[in-house]
Amino acid sequence: PEPTPATSLASQGTMAKEYDVLLRLLLLGDSGVGKTCLLSRFTDNDFHPSHISTIGVDFKMKTLQIDGVKVRVQIWDTAGQERYQTITKQYYRRAQGIFFVYDVTNTQSFQHIAKWASDVEEFAPGNVQKVLIGNKCDEEHRRRVTTEQGSKLAESCGMDFFETSAFSRYNIDESVTCLTEMVLQANKKELDGLGVSITDNCSVSDLQEKQMMQDDVSNRICFC
Numbered sequence: 001p002e003p004t005p006a007t008s009l010a011s012q013g014t015m016a017k018e019y020d021v022l023l024r025l026l027l028l029g030d031s032g033v034g035k036t037c038l039l040s041r042f043t044d045n046d047f048h049p050s051h052i053s054t055i056g057v058d059f060k061m062k063t064l065q066i067d068g069v070k071v072r073v074q075i076w077d078t079a080g081q082e083r084y085q086t087i088t089k090q091y092y093r094r095a096q097g098i099f100f101v102y103d104v105t106n107t108q109s110f111q112h113i114a115k116w117a118s119d120v121e122e123f124a125p126g127n128v129q130k131v132l133i134g135n136k137c138d139e140e141h142r143r144r145v146t147t148e149q150g151s152k153l154a155e156s157c158g159m160d161f162f163e164t165s166a167f168s169r170y171n172i173d174e175s176v177t178c179l180t181e182m183v184l185q186a187n188k189k190e191l192d193g194l195g196v197s198i199t200d201n202c203s204v205s206d207l208q209e210k211q212m213m214q215d216d217v218s219n220r221i222c223f224c
């Protein structure tokens with residue numbers, strides 16, 4: 001589905017002051033690692049035992065309070081299946097933060113993180129913030145990727161790292177809050193530079209979009 005444009009969301013917020021800042025985060029990783037479940041657990045406290053593959057992209061939102069600022073986090077869930085990648089890549093450049101998700105019981109999904117990361121290098125904005133997630137850590141008996149391996153990979157890619165469980169809710173709020181804080185921090189200067197305090201009603205996405213339009217008009221990808 002197409003979301004309501006960020007600008008109109010922001011202006012709705014002006015009336016009711018539902019939030020101060022709007023951010024876009026993206027979930028990437030192989031099919032079946034648990035991206036949809038992580039999102040449902042975070043936004044609705046729901047868990048689905050069956051795997052229904054995401055088709056293309058989907059999104060959900062939740063508002064967090066961070067240091068007294070109401071931050072509306074729009075999280076985009078992408079299909080892990082190869083055949084949707086032409087579509088999903090189009091969403092990379094509008095993300096301020098990315099979760100790279102693997103499944104601790106699936107070595108291949110861990111090895112593929114390098115490929116997801118190199119795609120992001122190519123298609124996402126330069127200052128995009130990144131967090132590595134090793135999901136399904138409740139499945140200790142089926143684990144194939146150690147915490148140390150995850151932690152080393154995260155360190156080598158300059159990412160923060162969490163092991164999570166959408167099943168038990170372990171580290172779900174913590175990982176989303178961490179990435180949200182990183183995005184706020186990374187955009188603080190930009191917001192200040194544009195004369196906008198992060199306590200004003202605004203969308204970081206729109207501000208970045210404006211700046212990118214000024215910076216690289218010639219490099220813009222057309223979505224139509």
Ligand SMILES: Nc1nc2c(ncn2[C@@H]2O[C@H](COP(=O)(O)OP(=O)(O)OP(=O)(O)O)[C@@H](O)[C@H]2O)c(=O)[nH]1
Nearest residue numbers: 031032033034035036037049051054080165166167
């Ligand atoms: N034990 C356990 N199972 C999980 C966890 N998270 C997801 N699953 C299961 O893993 C399967 C795949 O989960 P999804 O969330 O649909 O996977 P996805 O990454 O969104 O997959 P695509 O949409 O195909 O890219 C489902 O059967 C889930 O119930 C978890 O933390 N623990």
